[in-house]
Amino acid sequence: MSTTVIPHDLEPHPLTGMYNGKFGIWLFLASEVMLFGALFSTYVLLRVGAPPGQWPAHGSEILNVPLATLNTAVLIGSSVTMVMSWAALKMKKLGAARVWLTVTFLCAGAFLVVKYFEYTDKFSHYQVWLNEPIKVGEHEVTTIKGHLTADCPKLEVSEKNGAYSVTEHVMITPDAEPGGHAHGEAVKIEASKVKRISNFGPRHSPYLATYFTMTGLHGLHIVGGMVVILYFILTGGSIWKRSQEKYTNRIECTGLYWHFVDLVWIFLFPVLYLL
């Protein structure tokens, strides 16, 4: 098989100014734009069509903005280290390049760790919607947000779509008021009174559904990128020995992909957290 030499595998084509791989990755990114485009379209359609109050006025009502800001910085940083490693290769410094790659890899890891904490926090936080108002503390409420107590009986989970339902009753400690006085004591609610119960996972609301789907898909892209980067950190030496140019190109393509993932986040962040 090796006998066939593919034209423009390494040297750029005069028309596009790119070697095959680079042109290919750009085309792939174009399709990625349409992929996320559809998701943004979904976000806009659902939000515009939603009755007032169904979506939070500001992401910080539900999400953790400081953490996300940190993550944004981390990801942008990883983008810089990525080009740095490419630049290093251009200066024929394999060692430096590998260090930069490793830093990039670690940044990506850090990003995922932070996301992990954001996610898990949501899954342990619940909301109950009630059939008729009940009294909590001083005022009547039709819905309660909070954490389930330790002695709260297990919720029933439908195997079809994982929806929760209450068996006999739920025990939930409401969150502190925005006003800020301490947690009220746990409230007991009979199953008959519960219209719907859900944690702050995807099924909670269109907003969180969009949030988890978009960030989830973006997260998968991060993981994919990490795999590739790791591969090039490890195999770097051997490929470099075979052809310095090939290795440099590979890193450039990986970089293009990585910057795109960063670019997507730059839009996800304000759209999901700040609006």
Added chain:
Amino acid sequence: MSHHEMSVADVKKHVRVYIGVFALLLVLTGVTVGVSYLHLSIGAAVGVALLVASIKGTMVACYFMHLISEKAMLFWILALCGFFFLVLLLVPVITVHDSVGVH
């Protein structure tokens, strides 16, 4: 200019640019977050957020991804892609408003 033949000097120049862009991106990130707490009107808030995001995005594309130094061919392909992106973004929303039914 294709990155094919690049002197060490060129690369060094590039690196300086990267650092600059990096700093700018961090600043802009700070800006969006800050603005979002001013509780502007919906329109304004969306406007600012998208504007800043677009600037940042352009920075990344142009400098980290070297888009500014690519040949015209690529621009046309991306322009096409961008156009369809807008169509996809707008038309479904329009249907919500141009529907004889009530949602």
Added chain:
Amino acid sequence: MSGHHDHSHGHGDHGHDLPFWRKYIFSVDHKVIGCQYTFTALLFLFFGFTLMMIMRWQLAYPGQPIPFIGKYLSDDIAADGVLVGDGYNAFGAMHGTIMVFLAIVPLGVGGFGNYILPLQIGAPDMAFPKLNMASYWVYFCGGVTMIASFFIKGGAAASGWTSYPPLSVFASSGQTMWLWGMVLLITSSLLGSVNFIVTTVQMRVKGLSFFRLPFFVWAQLVTSFLLLLAFPPLEAAGVLQLMDRLAGTSFFMPSGLVYATEPQNQLAGGGSPLLWQHLFWFLAHPEVYVLILPAMGIVSEIIATNTRKPLWGYKSLVYSAIFLGFMSFIVWAHHMFMTGMGTTLSTFFQATTMIISVPSVIILTCLILSLYGASIRFNVPMLFALAFLPMFAIGGLTGLPLGLTASDIHLHDTYYVIGHFHYVVAPGTIFAIFAGIYYWFPKVTGRKMSEFLGKLHFWPSFLFINAVFMPMFFQGMAGLLRRQYDQTEQLHGAVAHGLTKMSSYGAWLLAIAQLPFIINFFYSMFAGKKVGANPWESTTLEWAAPSPPPHGNFDKTPVVYCGPYEYSVPGKSKDYCPQHVAQEA
């Protein structure tokens, strides 16, 4: 078009040192991959047809046990030999899905594109051979997933190939399999399209400028862009529907649903069923041109060769194809006129729909004007290619009443629609594919298919396929709806039932008419008449390579000196000037 093309004489194949499984199973050679695509897709084509033949029985003889096979079908599909409602819907949905995503596209793009395109541009292989292999195997897995879904509890997806929610979200787990299958198929197409575009743009041999490319290559190029940019939104939609089904989100589920008198309180609501339709049709309309463009490419090649004269208006062909590709992204909502669309949007989409018909008219016009002043050789490939023209014309013209909202009110979701698109895809695209198989078979195997069996395949097929689809226009006019398990349940269906029988018999006879082809196909593979590199005396580059082409394709890389269709050039000894032969001044 089989995996065994150079068994007979693998001359000059550098790949000889490779073990069988690297050479024919996990090969990275575009020709082997092309054959794998073609072969797999033909089997799917046959399977999709079989599903429909069973459905046509239920339509012709509602409620009566299916002869022969009825008793072997599972209870989800047929209760004691009689197809059940869910079984019918599952077959219908899978027929559509299989035909579009597993048969025709893989044939037109994966098969012909892979095998012919690199040869026609003088390339030794695709730009990314490994990626090419990957896209075949991803496609293969997608196919396996789809087939497997027949055997799980509740049977295969039964919400139509369009899979409209909320129905598809309430549906049994076959739908989940369908979605996973689609994700795989889409991924495969994306990898493929990247490969095609890069190859075409970067790997044309010296002298082969864009306007010297055979029209087939242009068709493939445009097609690849459609796949590249239209497929991702459906992938996104697929993910969203998976979320709705598995994670209980409600992207497509509005508030206040009541299913089987059960209020769906556990759902958040606030979703939009129409969102899916937008994302689906944003792909699915360009998709239909993905089905037709390669067919047009194939037909143009064959017509040029067998008219012994240049194609009429090559440039306008090319521009039309490009324009067609562009427009196909902004007509999709003509599938959604009945969803309560207001006047503004419907006007826009009616207009674009009328506009997009113009380039098709131009393409067809060019092809038929190419016949004028020709010297037409009526060999089997040409017969199929010529038949394509009127069939596409009928299919295309009947698209117009559907494109106008007012007439669509009466025709939407009737058999008129079914008639419309089958005329373009079945006697249209399928015939083009048959034409292509007969035409390039010698290149692939070094042997010609039998002309006699070929004609025995063509004439009955042509007759019967019209018997299948022509009645559908009249039934549609009478208001007969599609996706009807028992068409006689409704008054206007019952009175139109005579025609239903007619097209059912047409379908079964059409199947018998395929026997000569299948025999011819396998017989000629081993015993067909041996031929040289250029049996049709054609001009394009694939004929400059040996038949079958060795690994790496060309003995020495060709250089191109002229346009693709230099036939009957005055004052030349031969009536054709191959692109790679320097013209003595």
Added chain:
Amino acid sequence: MNLLLASTQYGSWTPPLYSDHGGSIDKLVDVIHVFMFVIFIPWAIFFGYCLLNFRARPGHKASYLPIKAKVSKYAEVAVAVFEAFLLLGMSMPVWAEYKNNPPASDQRLDIRVVSQQFQWNFHYAGPDGKFGPTNIKLVSASNPIGLVEDDAAAADDIVRVNECHLPVDKPIYMRLTSMDVIHSFDFPTMRVKQDAIPGMEIPIWFRVDKSATTDAIRPQMKMTVPMAKAEWYKIRHHVAAVDHKVKDEVVLAKGADLGVDLKKGNELLDQLRKKGLAELTLEPRNPLEIVCAQLCGNSHFKMKAQVMTHTEDEFKKWVAESSKKQKLETDF
């Protein structure tokens, strides 16, 4: 074609038409098809001419130069122009009429149409003209739309399952919605089709022709089938239109139903053949049907409603007595 479509008023083209807006739709359909033939026939003739005249044969050579085909340009322009005419001149006016100006609320009849797997529920406001509120918690087999029965406005409401009563010659304003999946409200003989989408309420309006009461049109749809071609599937929705006699013995009385299931139906046909009956004269048991045009599950094909069209005062009578009895009897 007529043969195959069975000789009936359904004819071999569009179904019979009983609404006033439908005419313009049919006109458009006809014009387009004429247009299609005008393009296709000459095109096909030219095609055939080429095939014959330019077939390869000894002594015949192809010409390198293309024909200077001005005609094609003209043809293409003509096609484009005519398409523009179809769009601007014929389609858009109809659509605008169909979508933009609803009949004034004081002179129309309002009906809520709530679709579900696999039935059409018709909700009439009753004499007081007020629709009672609904609540999905109350939905049940006997209360398909979850009408709040003890509400004052609901007291005289009428809810009918798969049974729709319409006055002729009066604008009818329907608001379509769905409780579960997407259905499509298809009333072929009125040229009305509109998806019913959950989470949306979509209005449609039309007017039934003055003369189109059910009793008046049933006889118009009479068809005669020779016993030889008589087949249960084709006649399952029909009843005998006259007394069928074999040498003045009545073998099939007027109004006798042939729609009993496949087996019984065929037995009946066999008997009649044995008795030597030559042909059947039939009319539809129920000439007007609303069906569902959108795949909505395994019984989608069965989802249909019978329509009764009445004169204005017949209709008033129907409303008056139906609104008296609260409980609705579901008839499947």
